[in-house]
Amino acid sequence: MIKIRWEADMGKTNHLTKNHLLWIMITQIEHIVGQAFAHELRKIGLTREKWAVIHELVYLGGESTPYRLSKRFIYEPHSISALLSRMEREGFILKTKDLAKKNMVRVSLTDKSKELYPKGIEICQELFTDIMGDIPEGDGIGFMESVARLRDYALVSAAKRKNLTPFKYE
Incomplete structure (x- = not known):
């Protein structure tokens, strides 16, 4: 490892x-x-x-x-x-x-x-x-929340750079 x-x-x-x-x-x-x-x-x-x-x-x-x-x-x-x-x-x-x-x-x-x-x-x-x-349950949930925030930041950044519509998972 x-x-x-x-x-x-x-x-x-x-x-x-x-x-x-x-x-x-x-x-x-x-x-x-x-x-x-x-x-x-x-x-x-x-x-x-x-x-x-x-x-x-x-x-x-x-x-x-x-x-x-x-x-x-x-x-x-x-x-x-x-x-x-x-x-x-x-x-x-x-x-x-x-x-x-x-x-x-x-x-x-x-x-x-x-x-x-x-x-x-x-x-x-x-x-x-x-x-x-x-992965302990609490760590997994925290990680998922962090990754979701990263995804949302990336979408906003991409929208600024490429005229993409910001995405929200329905």
Whole structure:
């Protein structure tokens, strides 16, 4: 296990700040957990992105719009559109025109996705319990609150730099 010796490490370089080191660790965690998660999902024929769409659609009652999904994922609308088109071709979702609003598309789950959902949830529970199971409950809640604040700060900063709409998880 790597121990962080913040004060000693800072003396070795003049460009590594606390925020830079934190960002490095966050990206390392995302890579490690993301690779493990992707590996497990491949066993049931899913990618992380496809799983995210299926999971969100279940959370949203089985149906949503591409726009709402792009807001929830913090993706550009064209990125979510391309993903949804691939998922429709592969039989994971169904896209239909909204009868009330002709220019709106509705996205819903297919039976294939509904059958995969419990398997995906099982993978999540096993993997994340294995990875984070030893973190005390209070520490985990505090960490989650800190990460949520960091996400919110990042969104505000990104909105200033790229004209993104600040995101609030509904």
